[in-house]
Amino acid sequence: MYAIKDARLAGTFVVLGAWIQLLSLICVTFPLFTFGAKTIFVCADFFLTPFDAAFVVLTSAVAACAFTHGHIFFEGELVGSDPPTSANVRVNYACAMFFVLAMYGVYFCKNLGYLWVCVESTTLLSAPLVYFSRTRHALEATWKYLIICSVGISFALLGTLFIFASAQHGAVSGGTLRVTELIEAASKLDPKLLRFGFIFCFLGYGTKCGMFPLHSWLPDAHSEAPAPSSALLSGSLLNCALFAIFQIGQIVSASGNRLSSEFTLWSGTVTVIAASLFLIRQHALKRLFAYSSIENVGVMLVAIGLNSGWLFFLQALNHSIAKVSLFLLSGNIVQATGSKSLSDQSGLMASAPVWAVLLALSVFAGTGAPPFGTFLSEWLILMRAADLHYYVNVVLLIIGVSLSFIAVCMHVGKVIFGTRNPHLQCFRPLASSAIPALLVVCSLFLGLALGPLMWPLMWGSSSDPRGNNVTWRLDGENWQ
């Protein structure tokens, strides 16, 4: 893409490539979801299960939406008052494509060492995306992002080494980093080393996913990056880091240790509460949605702590769809007003009613209001937590999610209503509404139509974090 000198032409190729990639991935992974195939096997260290394939397709869909909207967004930037250079845009496209490739690698890797390499690669390849505008604020955000995430990932490498050492002590001759072998030999892993390994990996990958209190880089990076890059960062990168935590949590749970479940559950709950408090006092639109992403990371951590992979995926799916829509719309608004500050963005309903309606619907979708899909996933997570007797967590989550809903609606309400901004200049308002509209419709579809269909996928036999077998029927009554 960088070799093509015209930024617009490069953008066209990127968009075409992204949609072809999405369709190809759907075709390749289709047998996993329908014909009973268990894996797409490349080698012992790289293969896809249906669960991994779902995330790969989700990442591809997010990338396709972000690149498509990005083509229009960067066209607007290039004709704006302070246009970026063509080289900047082309570097952005090139890095974004490699960034998406690295994210695919995270889901393909079934070896903790290669998983670490892929996660670190996502940090390195996404740093240029944050640095796009070359301003002082972008520089500050990129520096914080690079340093905090790299140090965090170093601790994750140390944790990986501890897990490798735990396998060497009697479980697997010579040690292993393969997830399947670690799960099979889980009961023989050295418990002390495994505990150290989990804690360091959790801290490391938790930094990468923006868990409280290691989240300080996230609002800066997501707000300084251009809107399509913010959508990629929020809609897919966070899922990668959480997926790594999920993989390692599976190994620790298989060894009979409840540390990973309880720790993850409580970290998620605290993250939700902290993020909802931060949301009350915000001054910039994209930072507001970045803190909303942190809140959703907390909800996903709760799902992982409840040992439910499919609830984690469902929340990730709904969050990604809503958050991508929110960031793309916020990019339109920031581009039209020339300001990131909430105080400069008001009266959107009068100036750009289509954007205003889509923004309102996306906010409802992103904050877990019915009838959107996020409501369904959060409701199911709360139900599962309550049925497993984590009542304190349920109460705290309800408080946190409610608080964040009120805070976000309050801020966005001021953007939608109020005095019309005379300086607002929309660039291709209908074209730039297409992808957010599609995503809002998808979120609505997930909430209304797929709800009953999702229950059998989620509620098969499973064991709860306390080790009890739990079987659910379609009508919701649980058996033991």
Add this chain to the structure above:
Amino acid sequence: MSLTIYEVVSLLSAVIAVLMLGSKSLPLQVSLFSVQIWLITGETVFFAYQYNHWEFYGVALILFLQRAVFVPLFLERILREIHVSRDPGMILPAPLTMHLSILFFGLSFFVAQNFPAPGPGGIVVATATASISHLFSGIVMMLTRRLALSQIIGFLTIENGVYLFALTQTNGLPVLIEMAVLFDILGAVMIGGVLVFGIKRSFEHIDVSQLKDLKH
């Protein structure tokens, strides 16, 4: 307690990391970092020889070329271009951070005694002390220094500790993963270097403690 040459080399590398914290001069820090890498490379070669892991000769070569040759030259070029040579420290003055690091060196010894022995050999406490001390030294450097370049050196020191831990406590990660990790870290250093130039150009300094325009 008698120490083998293997343990002496790793402990010496940790001592060099502690010494690095006592200096305010950035060129000296880069030179001491380079000496650390020489010692760690020697440790890798010794490990490869003792346990007949011939592939680790390749890892040693890559480590040497990357971190003992390329990275110091890269960092020295940055120092020449941005005309900065001293880091006065942030929370604590430089000599006090060295004393703090010495305390952490002692703490590392107590932490290392809790590790079970690796498979062959049984050399644990001294080498584990050295690797954990590297980690602590790198963390102290990142927390107590102002300049962006010092933070990069601190990050690399943490990575040295992780690498040494892998080598001495787990008999090394699989070689492909080691190579991939080395190249990833190199990428991080290069991007960090590019950002340092950008910070100098935009802010007229590389004092990261002044980067606080973006508020909560």
